[in-house]
Amino acid sequence: xxxxxxxxxxxxxxxxxxxxxxxxxxxxxxxxxxxxxxxxxxxxxxxxxxxxxxxxxxxxxxxxxxxxxxxxxxxxxxxxxxxxxxxxxxxxxxxxxxxxxxxxxxxxxxxxxxxxxxxxxxxxxxxxxxxxxxxxxxxxxxxxxxxxxxxxxxxxxxxxxxxxxxxxxxxxxxxxxxxxxxxxxxxxxxxxxxxxxxxxxxxxxxxxxxxxxxxxxxxxxxxxxxxxxxxxxxxxxxxxxxxxxxxxxxxxxxxxxx
Numbered sequence: 001x002x003x004x005x006x007x008x009x010x011x012x013x014x015x016x017x018x019x020x021x022x023x024x025x026x027x028x029x030x031x032x033x034x035x036x037x038x039x040x041x042x043x044x045x046x047x048x049x050x051x052x053x054x055x056x057x058x059x060x061x062x063x064x065x066x067x068x069x070x071x072x073x074x075x076x077x078x079x080x081x082x083x084x085x086x087x088x089x090x091x092x093x094x095x096x097x098x099x100x101x102x103x104x105x106x107x108x109x110x111x112x113x114x115x116x117x118x119x120x121x122x123x124x125x126x127x128x129x130x131x132x133x134x135x136x137x138x139x140x141x142x143x144x145x146x147x148x149x150x151x152x153x154x155x156x157x158x159x160x161x162x163x164x165x166x167x168x169x170x171x172x173x174x175x176x177x178x179x180x181x182x183x184x185x186x187x188x189x190x191x192x193x194x195x196x197x198x199x200x201x202x203x204x205x206x207x208x209x210x211x212x213x214x215x216x217x218x219x220x221x222x223x224x225x226x227x228x229x230x231x232x233x234x235x236x237x238x239x240x241x242x243x244x245x246x247x248x249x250x251x252x253x254x255x256x257x258x
Contacts, residue, residue, distance in 0.1 A: 009237035012037030016089035022049040026093035028225035073123035087131040094120035099155035117161035136180035173245025182244040189251025218253025
């Protein structure tokens with residue numbers, strides 16, 4: 001697969017559920033785990049996109065559901081278990097940075113953004129925890145550098161939700177670790193893909209984006225979905241068997257916080 005680093009990480013035959021996996025980062029993660037030999041369960045709210053991507057991956061399964069709703073998260077997890085009889089890897093990818101500009105937050109907006117960026121993870125983990133304890137599996141949560149330090153112009157609701165996600169990952173790692181279950185988060189920086197905000201920004205103001213990259217990002221470029229997927233595959237594999245409770249940054253050297 002172009003752009004992917006297929007590494008033979010010992011994932012063949014493992015069952016992996018990736019939420020929000022019909023486009024962008026989630027799609028790249030699911031496709032790399034599929035290439036590594038996993039039995040993949042795709043998830044999305046939109047049935048048409050789900051049907052289309054499953055048709056391209058023989059043996060994969062697609063389960064519709066909005067995991068920001070706890071009942072639907074349970075339905076998605078149960079569907080994965082019914083399809084394959086086990087769950088070894090859970091990738092919680094649902095999230096969105098779209099919100100109001102700083103200073104315009106409302107109660108309803110806080111609830112909406114936290115549902116997408118935090119409850120979507122906690123709901124799915126809660127639904128999957130017994131299966132993951134049985135398999136001594138692992139969880140990878142897709143977050144953002146906005147949860148690590150103040151990123152100018154980033155929505156405060158989004159940054160707060162991702163900060164809370166990091167606290168959750170660090171806090172739950174010990175009780176899960178007692179059962180042999182690992183959990184980590186990956187915090188991407190500016191990732192460009194078809195339909196992404198960064199693709200649009202490059203189209204609208206290429207010079208401005210390139211100036212920002214030169215001044216703020218050590219590697220001087222936008223990230224690719226493969227940059228995130230490769231790290232997720234490593235964290236989902238036995239190769240990283242002593243890693244848990246951590247937030248792994250993949251941002252080309254943009255963040256400065258320690």
